[in-house]
Amino acid sequence: MDLGIRDKRYVLVGGTAGMGSATAQALAGDGASVVLVGRDADRAQAAARAAEEAGAAKAIGISHDVSAPGGAQSAIDEAAELLGGIDGLAVTMGTEGMVPVESSDDVWVSAFRDVLLATTRSVEAALPHLIETRGTIVTTAAYSIRSPEIARLPYASLKGGVAVFTKGIAKTYGKDGIRANCVCPGAVETAPLAALRLQLAEQRGYPVETALERVMVEEWGFDAALGRPGKPEEVGELIAFLLSPRAGYLTGSLINIDGGTNF
Structure with missing residues (x-):
């Protein structure tokens, strides 16, 4: 299926590995331009080269820690300048917090920054650009928000926050033409x-x-x-679809991609 995204401009926060890199590959295959944001500069450059080889009109890797104060704003500002605007944003990072509920405050705070704040700040920074282009947003929660386990409760709790945040963005900014959806992967x-x-x-x-x-x-x-x-490319193809005009009437949704996990 042609996603209708040739020359569209996408920022992928967490796009340097795993599901994010797979999303870049899917977007690149249909001729989109992508900026891949990650903490590791070398890995960002390698992921950008792979996206370019897959057919991206433009692929650039940049290094920012969006969980740090000001990091998300800096990443989005640089990406918007490099692309000349933003048509869509996907945030696929956030893996901390897979620890017991009794973990220290420092562990909870670190997970809060990595899982929740990195997403909310990235979306907030991108919103002015996305309002201009009537753009799209995809965030990632987890299937475990519906069936949390005590051994990883901080992670599931904060991913639940990502889901609620995304629904709120969809409801608030739909009048501006913005669509926002949240995917909930299982084991990938x-x-x-x-x-x-x-x-x-x-x-x-x-x-x-x-x-x-x-x-x-x-x-x-x-x-x-x-x-x-699951395979990273299976999730990446779903995210690419949600970012594209093909999903034009889909917003505010939580979409499981978990192989039919029983929860």
């Missing part, structure tokens, strides 16, 4: 799970192609209809 085989697959295969003597699935089901109680973790 980004770099950490991919590395764990190899480790489990070696430790347990399982075939590589089934090692992770076997441990997830037999030991972790993983219960998904498809019986496997």
Whole structure:
């Protein structure tokens, strides 16, 4: 499907790896321009080169910590200058907080900055640009906001905040032509799970192609209809669709992409 995004301009916060990088690839394949924001400059440059090779009209990697004070504003300002405007924003970062509820205040505050504040500040910084272009926003929560586990309650609580924030943005700025949606991934085989697959295969003597699935089901109680973790590109293609005009009447939605996880 042609997403109708040729020469559109997108900023991907957290776009240097995993689901964010996969989103960049999907957008690039249809000729969009992308700025990829991450903490690691080398990884940002590498992800930008990959997007350029995939067909992006323009692909640039920049280094900012959007969880730090002023970081999101600096990232969005630089991206807007590089692109000459912004037609869409996706925020795919936010992985801290997978710790017990009894964790220290410092741990909670760090997770708050990484999971929630990085998203809200990025969206707030981008809104003036998106109002001009009647642009789109996609944020990422998690399927666990509907079935939180005590062992990772800070993460799920803050991802719940991302979902509420996104709905509020959709309702408030719909009159300006802005659409905002939130995707809720389940287990997705980004770099950490991919590395764990190899480790489990070696430790347990399982075939590589089934090692992770076997441990997830037999030991972790993983219960998904498809019986496997998702692939980053599967989430990236969904985010690219939501950013595109093809999703023109979809806003304020929480969209599960979890392989039918039972929660």
